[in-house]
Amino acid sequence: MKRAAAILGIGTDHVYEVDPDESGRVSAEKMEEKILYCQELGFSVFFVGITAGTTVYGAFDPIEDIAIICRKYKIWLHVDGAWGGSALLSPKTKHLLQGIDKADSFTWNPHKLMSIHLQCSAILIRHTNILMQANQMCAGYLFQPDKHYETSLDTGDKTIQCGRHIDILKLWLGWKARGHQGYAEHIETLLEKANFFYEIISKREPCFRMVIKPPFINVCFWYVPPSLQNIDQTSLEYNERLDKIAPRIKERMMTNGTMMVGYQRLDHHPNFFRAIISNPATTKDDIIAMIDEIHELGHDL
Amino acid sequence: MKRAAAILGIGTDHVYEVDPDESGRVSAEKMEEKILYCQELGFSVFFVGITAGTTVYGAFDPIEDIAIICRKYKIWLHVDGAWGGSALLSPKTKHLLQGIDKADSFTWNPHKLMSIHLQCSAILIRHTNILMQANQMCAGYLFQPDKHYETSLDTGDKTIQCGRHIDILKLWLGWKARGHQGYAEHIETLLEKANFFYEIISKREPCFRMVIKPPFINVCFWYVPPSLQNIDQTSLEYNERLDKIAPRIKERMMTNGTMMVGYQRLDHHPNFFRAIISNPATTKDDIIAMIDEIHELGHDL
Incomplete structure (x- = not known):
């Protein structure tokens, strides 16, 4: 704007x-x-x-x-x-x-x-x-x-x-190929995947933490490595250290060539991941593998 | 601008x-x-x-x-x-x-x-x-x-x-495929075709009249049907009638489905055709056929 x-x-x-x-x-x-x-x-x-x-x-x-x-x-x-x-x-x-x-x-x-x-x-x-x-x-x-x-x-x-x-x-x-019904199902499928993603993240606490409950299909979350899990979440130290986690994990993702998930700050929140599944062919196993990979790449930080 | x-x-x-x-x-x-x-x-x-x-x-x-x-x-x-x-x-x-x-x-x-x-x-x-x-x-x-x-x-x-x-x-x-030399030849080929077009138009007077000598590869010309050839070119009547010729011929081109050539007014000039050959595969015969077709479609106007 x-x-x-x-x-x-x-x-x-x-x-x-x-x-x-x-x-x-x-x-x-x-x-x-x-x-x-x-x-x-x-x-x-x-x-x-x-x-x-x-x-x-x-x-x-x-x-x-x-x-x-x-x-x-x-x-x-x-x-x-x-x-x-x-x-x-x-x-x-x-x-x-x-x-x-x-x-x-x-x-x-x-x-x-x-x-x-x-x-x-x-x-x-x-x-x-x-x-x-x-x-x-x-x-x-x-x-x-x-x-x-x-x-x-x-x-x-x-x-x-x-x-x-x-x-x-x-x-x-695209519309001729999918039709109204096809696009309705497309959106609903993405929404189901976002809900599944959200459920898994919630189950993986305290290593994973949601930023907000998803209003739509955007899943915004932190990965919290063990080294941070016992620090007061309201402290400056916690926020400063958490802010560096997502960029480091993304760097490792890109170096390893496994995947790419964007991150950003917003409002008063330190850097967090924003995962959006827009490909309806993504399976539940893919989502679990993605979360496992983030844990694998970040747990020593 | x-x-x-x-x-x-x-x-x-x-x-x-x-x-x-x-x-x-x-x-x-x-x-x-x-x-x-x-x-x-x-x-x-x-x-x-x-x-x-x-x-x-x-x-x-x-x-x-x-x-x-x-x-x-x-x-x-x-x-x-x-x-x-x-x-x-x-x-x-x-x-x-x-x-x-x-x-x-x-x-x-x-x-x-x-x-x-x-x-x-x-x-x-x-x-x-x-x-x-x-x-x-x-x-x-x-x-x-x-x-x-x-x-x-x-x-x-x-x-x-x-x-x-x-x-x-x-x-x-495109540049990898053609190279500097290929693109130089591409431009020169188009320029040759424009020159050929210009020569043919000049030979076909008074049915065809150039607007200006082409500074580059744009060929701007009028088609002047026989009914207009004996009217004073500086008269209002000539300009008003000539202004209607290109749109009528273009309409006929499109109705017949033979080709499309754009036209426009510019400065004090009544509607004229602007022909640009940007496809180097165009032959001299194609250009002659194009000019013949305009004559065919416009000579009774």
């Missing part, structure tokens, strides 16, 4: 963040407070961006509640569903995006959760023709209006880039 | 255009005049964008001369070589980009003239590390600095988009 503001000339100082709760969600109350705060500072608040499936936790902001606030203050509501938007594909998970029909715009990346190759990103906008109004420059040397067919189908003048690879074809083919 | 200015928050009113000459080139003198004009208006001129291979004519602005002006006034010089940048690949055409080593930035699309599939766009910037300085937001949940290898190789924090398809691999493979 800050990078977009920098590029658009709005400036990063004019992006105001709303603190999420412990589960990574932004509440409608906090959103309204921040809007009022910005208005008191004398700013016109015109855009609110929330997330359906945050990068690290996979948390979903409450779209319906925030949409009501945005309509009250006449603010454009954008939902970044790049990661979690595909939860709409299963009747069992689509409640996570309750209220998405009230958003003004919605980002959704089929290349993330729908097994479509990079890159395939969609932006859906409620307001007909607004991309044309915002982007068109009517360059007569590029776009001819005097064609014998419907020129509204020409997309070049609606987009930022003019020439683009036809990324949507991959999605169309 | 105007679209970029709109997106960046600079505003289209702050883009000042410099008129090209009849061959589509912007002279250094006119550029300096415009810079001085803008400064007199009280503006700080910080960016000059010129073109190496314009979209329609394939004209090359004089980079060397304009670079001298830009250095004099401390202005960033960007050269858009999306189309014509590949002229650098042949010793016979690289003079067209004389002075490119003095540009601050250079756009080049291998997907245009190097037979690489859409999309493959490069931007080359003289100033080391400037993309990182301009774009990085140091999002700790995305980019970890504590890796065991050189993190300067991570590109995510230097670009506008974070996740991208690896478009450069196609170029690398």
